[in-house]
Amino acid sequence: MSETQRPASGDGFTQAAGTQLALYALVAMVVLAAIMALLSFAIGDSSASGGGAIDAERNAITITLRQEPPQLDATRSTDAASFAVLGHVMEGLISYDQKGQLIPGVAERWEIREDGATFWLRDDALWSDGKPVTAADFVFAWRRVVDPATASQYAFITYPIQNAEAITNGDLPPTTLGVRAANERRLEVDFQQPTPYFDKLVAFITFLPLRQDFFESTNGRYAADADMMLYNGPYLLSEWVHGASMRWTKNPLYWNDEKGFLDEIDIAYITTDVNAKLNLFKDAQIADTDLVAPMLPEAMERRWHIDRFMDGTVFFLEFNHRDGRVTKNKNFRKAMQLAQDPSELVYKVLKEAAYIPAESLFPSWIRGAQELLRREHPPTKHEMNLAKAREHLELARQELGLDDFPPIVLLSGDTPVSTLSAEYYQELFKRNLGLEVRIDLQTFKQRLAKMTSGEFDLVLSGWGPDYDDALTFGDLFSSWNLNNRGRYDSADMDANIRIAQSELDPVKRSAAFGEIQRISYEDVVILPMYERGWSFVVDPRLDGLIRRAVGPEVDYTYAKIRSASQNGDE
Amino acid sequence: MWSFILKRLAQGVITVWFIATATFFAMHNVPGDPLLNDRAMTAAIRANVEAKYGLDKPLGEQYVIYLGNLVRGDFGISFTQENREVNDIIREHFPVSATLGVLAVLFAAAGGVLWGALTALYRNRLPDYVIMFFVILGISVPSFVIAAVSQLALVGVNAALGVTLLPVAGWGTLWHMLLPALVLGMGTMAYLTRLMRSSMLEVISADYVRTAKAKGLPAARIFTKHQLRNAILPVITVLGPSIAAITTGGFVVELVFAIPGLGRYFVQAVQQLDYTVIMGTTVFYGAFLVFMVIVVDVLYGFIDPRVRMQ
Numbered sequence: 001m002s003e004t005q006r007p008a009s010g011d012g013f014t015q016a017a018g019t020q021l022a023l024y025a026l027v028a029m030v031v032l033a034a035i036m037a038l039l040s041f042a043i044g045d046s047s048a049s050g051g052g053a054i055d056a057e058r059n060a061i062t063i064t065l066r067q068e069p070p071q072l073d074a075t076r077s078t079d080a081a082s083f084a085v086l087g088h089v090m091e092g093l094i095s096y097d098q099k100g101q102l103i104p105g106v107a108e109r110w111e112i113r114e115d116g117a118t119f120w121l122r123d124d125a126l127w128s129d130g131k132p133v134t135a136a137d138f139v140f141a142w143r144r145v146v147d148p149a150t151a152s153q154y155a156f157i158t159y160p161i162q163n164a165e166a167i168t169n170g171d172l173p174p175t176t177l178g179v180r181a182a183n184e185r186r187l188e189v190d191f192q193q194p195t196p197y198f199d200k201l202v203a204f205i206t207f208l209p210l211r212q213d214f215f216e217s218t219n220g221r222y223a224a225d226a227d228m229m230l231y232n233g234p235y236l237l238s239e240w241v242h243g244a245s246m247r248w249t250k251n252p253l254y255w256n257d258e259k260g261f262l263d264e265i266d267i268a269y270i271t272t273d274v275n276a277k278l279n280l281f282k283d284a285q286i287a288d289t290d291l292v293a294p295m296l297p298e299a300m301e302r303r304w305h306i307d308r309f310m311d312g313t314v315f316f317l318e319f320n321h322r323d324g325r326v327t328k329n330k331n332f333r334k335a336m337q338l339a340q341d342p343s344e345l346v347y348k349v350l351k352e353a354a355y356i357p358a359e360s361l362f363p364s365w366i367r368g369a370q371e372l373l374r375r376e377h378p379p380t381k382h383e384m385n386l387a388k389a390r391e392h393l394e395l396a397r398q399e400l401g402l403d404d405f406p407p408i409v410l411l412s413g414d415t416p417v418s419t420l421s422a423e424y425y426q427e428l429f430k431r432n433l434g435l436e437v438r439i440d441l442q443t444f445k446q447r448l449a450k451m452t453s454g455e456f457d458l459v460l461s462g463w464g465p466d467y468d469d470a471l472t473f474g475d476l477f478s479s480w481n482l483n484n485r486g487r488y489d490s491a492d493m494d495a496n497i498r499i500a501q502s503e504l505d506p507v508k509r510s511a512a513f514g515e516i517q518r519i520s521y522e523d524v525v526i527l528p529m530y531e532r533g534w535s536f537v538v539d540p541r542l543d544g545l546i547r548r549a550v551g552p553e554v555d556y557t558y559a560k561i562r563s564a565s566q567n568g569d570e
Numbered sequence: 571m572w573s574f575i576l577k578r579l580a581q582g583v584i585t586v587w588f589i590a591t592a593t594f595f596a597m598h599n600v601p602g603d604p605l606l607n608d609r610a611m612t613a614a615i616r617a618n619v620e621a622k623y624g625l626d627k628p629l630g631e632q633y634v635i636y637l638g639n640l641v642r643g644d645f646g647i648s649f650t651q652e653n654r655e656v657n658d659i660i661r662e663h664f665p666v667s668a669t670l671g672v673l674a675v676l677f678a679a680a681g682g683v684l685w686g687a688l689t690a691l692y693r694n695r696l697p698d699y700v701i702m703f704f705v706i707l708g709i710s711v712p713s714f715v716i717a718a719v720s721q722l723a724l725v726g727v728n729a730a731l732g733v734t735l736l737p738v739a740g741w742g743t744l745w746h747m748l749l750p751a752l753v754l755g756m757g758t759m760a761y762l763t764r765l766m767r768s769s770m771l772e773v774i775s776a777d778y779v780r781t782a783k784a785k786g787l788p789a790a791r792i793f794t795k796h797q798l799r800n801a802i803l804p805v806i807t808v809l810g811p812s813i814a815a816i817t818t819g820g821f822v823v824e825l826v827f828a829i830p831g832l833g834r835y836f837v838q839a840v841q842q843l844d845y846t847v848i849m850g851t852t853v854f855y856g857a858f859l860v861f862m863v864i865v866v867d868v869l870y871g872f873i874d875p876r877v878r879m880q
Contacts, residue, residue: 014691016789017797021687028680035676039669040744064828071652078607151618153611169614224653242654242662244741244830269740271828275718276739279725280828283738445843449602452610464608482610 053287054541056561060264061287061542063556064280066272068243073223074208075145076152080553083205087552088248088265089233093119093138093187094203096551098544098558100468102199106133106209106232107187114194114504116162116178119187119202124255128231133209135181141210143174154206157466160195194502196509197469203551204467234260234557243270261544261560287542288554291535293352299537308354310533312549313464314363314473317410317425317527320457321488326405327457332396333524336458338389339432340425341382346530349424350417354533361477361520363531365549366470368510373470377514380521386432393433407436411456413447418460421529425458451485459485462532468550470513474500477516477525488525575868582860589856590640590849594633597848604649604843623649636849645850650842656850659835664854666741667824667831671817673747674755678816679809681759686766686805687798690774693767701763708760717753717826724749739828750827754820758812762805769801776800803870810866814859 054061069082074090077083093107107119125133145152146167158164162178178190189198201207210222214230221228226240234254239247246267250260269280274292281289291299291306299306317336319327326332342357356364360379368376397405408429412422419441426437437458442450451459463483465472475481478497479489496519499512520526538545541562546555605611605619620626624635639646645656685705689698708716721738728734737746773779774797782792821833832851839847 013783013789013792017691017793018688020790020793021684021691025684028684032676032680036673036744036747039673040747042669068651070650073653076652078609148614148618149622151615151622153605153607153609153615153619155615156609156612168612168618170618221653241830242659243834269828270830271739271825273825273828276721276826276828279721279738282725283728283734285734285738285740443841445602445604445606445841446600448606448608452606482612485610 053281053284053539054561056541058264059262059561060266061262061539061556061559061561062266062268062285063287064269064271064277064289065246065267066270068270071223072229072237074205075141075150075210076154077205078153084552084554085237085246086205086208087233087555088235088557089229089231089237089251090208091125091233091254092202092204092208093121094199096203096468096548096555098546100548100550102203102468105203110199112196112198114191116188116190117195117198118182118189121185121187122255123185125232126253126255127211127214128236128251128253129214130253131211132184133211133232134184135187136184137209137211138187138207139177139179139181140212140215141208142179143177144210144215145206146177147174152206157201157204157206160191160193160198160201162190162192164192194504196502196504196506197467197471200467200469235265245270259557261558262556265556281537281539284539288536288538288545291537293350296353296535299535304537305540306535306537307547308533308535309547310354310356310363310365310531310549311464311547311553312363312365313462313532314358314361315421315460315462315529315532316358316361317529318459318461318486319488319524319526320454320459321486321525322454325457326396326400326402326408327486329396329400330524331392331399332405335389335391335393335396335433336429336435337382337524337527338385338392340428340527341384342527342529345421345424349420350530352417352533352535354535355530356533358528358531360517360528361526362470362473362513362517363465363549366473367468368470368513369506373510373513373517376510377517379517382521389433405435407438408457409440409455410437411440411442411447411450411459413460414441414443421460454485454487460529461485461526465550470510471500474513474516477520486525490519490523493519493523493525571871574871575864578864578867582857582864585860586853586857590637590853591633593849593852594636595629597843597845598629598632600843602843604845606843640853645853646846648839648847649844650839650847656846659847660832660850660854663830663832663835666829667817667820667833670747670751670754670820670823670829670831671813673751674816674820675758675809675813676755677752678755678758678762678812679805681755682762683766683798683802683805685759685763687770687801689763689767690770690801693771702767705760705763708756709764713753713757714822714826716756717750717823720749720753721826739826741827741829746827746829750823750829754816754823758816762808762812765808766801766805769804770797773797773800806869807866810862810869811859814855814862817858 052062065081067081069085070079071077071082072085074086077086091105093105093110094102095105097103106121106125108122110117110119121133121135123132127133142158142161144150145158146155146164148168148170155168163172163176166172167174167177180188182188209232211230215222218228223229226237229237231237231251234251234256235248236251237246238249248265250263254260269286271277274290277286277289278295280286319333321328346355346357359382362373364374366373370376410422410425412418422439422441426439429435429437440456450456463473463476475497477484477488477493479494493516496512496515500509500516503509503512536547543560543562544558546558547553548555605616611619617626624632648654648656648659651659685701689701692698724736724738728738736749740746779792779796782796820831821837824831824833835847836851836855839851
């Protein structure tokens with residue numbers, strides 16, 4: 001329809017109708033504003049935000065949490081988000097200092113013997129209702145962990161304690177657990193087998209205390225809400241709006257003056273979105289945020305002080321050692337080992353500034369007898385050698401009696417880093433060894449299901465530490481460890497792991513870890529990929545924020561706001 | 571009219587039962603289960619946990635127990651949020667999603683009708699071209715891009731002004747809702763604008779409009795009573811499903827703006843195979859969607875009596 005053919009009344013009509021429309025628009029806006037006001041009134045002002053990133057006047061900061069903590073009942077928690085919260089509001093027998101060294105917590109001193117351990121509790125450690133934390137609170141908590149009715153997934157970590165395993169298996173009653181309160185201030189533990197690293201173990205979340213009378217008064221609702229918990233850490237969980245916000249307030253009854261300097265920590269946002277967090281940080285609404293690789297150029301342009309930390313996790317390609325898999329053949333594994341170099345993956349493919357190439361099953365920060373395990377027992381120096389790799393591949397071909405290798409199934413998670421790594425290896429093994437690799441991309445749970453049932457040749461896998469001892473990595477490939485999903489089984493490995501578990505001489509123990517490391521390289525149990533690290537940035541007005549591999553992943557218990565004079569402005 | 575409503579409700583109940591059954595069996599057929607975790611469990615520990623959640627029973631029995639609980643309105647306890655009942659999760663977080671959704675739909679509906687009418691009035695002229703450009707943009711750009719870009723823009727505006735004009739993320743006040751609701755409603759608004767425009771163009775030269783003009787009725791009255799009122803019918807048809815779609819589809823916007831809505835539980839539950847939350851949210855959203863469609867059918871009956879006759 002051309003312009004001239006429009007009805008004669010066209011322009012006049014359009015004008016009148018347009019005016020009418022404008023009127024409607026105005027009405028719509030007024031109505032919308034009214035509805036918004038009404039909605040806002042209906043949901044109430046539940047906002048926890050307000051102070052901005054750093055509020056020097058209130059001595060408070062605002063931060064984010066990655067997710068709603070799924071389980072704050074320490075006897076049952078299994079995840080990092082819950083650990084991070086519990087690390088601020090609870091305290092176990094032993095805790096960590098700023099450098100990650102063990103320091104006294106509720107226990108002021110302790111003794112570890114071949115057959116057991118004794119912990120002497122301080123008398124100024126109090127629950128948030130003012131009653132003292134006693135040895136009985138630990139006995140109650142630990143019995144609850146092993147009780148089959150609790151169904152704690154981390155019950156296995158208590159197995160060094162006498163009868164723990166038999167109790168979770170339902171063979172003995174929980175009262176037979178090898179732990180007792182000799183008196184209010186003395187806790188006695190009997191071991192199932194010598195456990196030289198027990199001090200490091202009890203710094204873990206599963207060993208936190210729990211008071212029986214309070215627990216029973218909650219009628220099964222313990223840890224469901226802020227008022228359904230009793231606290232003994234530097235902070236109290238004073239407010240908890242599920243999925244939305246939390247408030248940690250300084251615990252006035254906490255004994256240690258060297259921890260808990262802030263009066264209030266507001267968790268105003270719960271989100272996994274790193275971009276949203278970055279925007280909140282730029283808007284000065286939160287005190288710190290993680291930075292992923294694409295954000296680094298802008299962060300440098302803004303002259304932010306970028307920090308890094310290793311979160312302790314080692315990632316590796318795990319072989320399937322079950323019968324009937326080509327990866328059971330050692331020469332085949334050796335060929336794959338010699339055909340790759342993790343530094344290429346880290347520096348040329350992933351390009352995450354805080355990642356470092358992994359040299360062994362044990363991450364670089366793990367300690368041996370005196371100093372770093374890596375110094376005491378350096379890992380085998382790895383060099384890529386394609387000629388040798390192809391020789392091993394040929395040997396494998398003859399041993400297996402194959403004309404051609406079947407496609408290798410590489411099981412991988414669906415995160416961006418996993419996907420990128422899987423594609424890199426697919427291309428690498430094709431180019432260097434002529435092997436066809438099929439990537440099987442799965443979501444987290446599906447990948448675990450397939451790992452458990454053994455539906456893979458290679459899997460992109462990782463392992464993070466539970467406690468600050470080499471054994472948290474060292475026993476991974478024992479024939480009895482259920483996390484050994486590739487079912488690696490070697491008498492030599494098992495023998496060394498048994499030494500590492502119960503040898504009391506630290507030097508001999510460290511040597512056993514050295515052997516485990518050597519075997520895992522020479523027998524090609526895994527192909528180490530990288531140690532994961534994170535870049536992050538903290539508001540310059542905040543000091544003492546700690547991020548580390550073992551213990552709560554982020555720790556504000558030593559954080560303080562710089563005074564105005566230190567700051568140089570105001 | 572009442573028999574019509576009752577019939578639709580009965581159909582709705584059957585639909586919801588079908589959704590519940592299909593989801594239940596599909597979910598249990600996905601490899602893996604909610605108990606799988608980074609740390610492998612010994613057979614004994616696993617048996618303890620399975621017994622706690624009733625997963626040790628045969629699937630058929632689990633289904634019967636589940637349906638029984640469903641009739642009583644009990645969705646069970648979440649696998650990942652072990653201290654919370656699914657009912658509590660829905661009760662606490664659905665109002666947030668609903669508030670955001672209602673607001674987004676209002677924005678979308680008001681914007682869609684007004685912009686649509688405007689483009690139809692000024693078809694093939696500048697306002698039409700400009701608005702239609704943004705409409706195409708709104709339809710084709712996914713909400714996570716709009717959400718991220720608008721949040722980034724807000725950070726820029728806040729920085730330039732030196733004050734926080736609007737909060738960048740979070741939930742709690744009127745100001746927190748504004749941007750997320752706009753972003754969430756953007757796609758639907760664009761869609762409705764297009765729908766309204768074509769529907770307006772159809773009636774603009776209809777016989778009854780010509781008659782009205784011939785009768786010498788005032789332009790504003792013709793526009794309102796003869797054109798707008800008739801053109802708005804198709805828009806109302808799609809409004810019901812859009813309310814449900816917007817309320818349930820806010821996951822990305824909720825994530826970007828750190829809003830404690832139900833959407834994130836819906837999506838995370840599927841990723842983590844949290845059986846009870848998957849069932850709870852799916853059945854709840856399914857029932858909600860079915861209900862909205864019924865509401866629209868009934869509303870339609872009021873606006874257009876011809877529907878009731880059929």
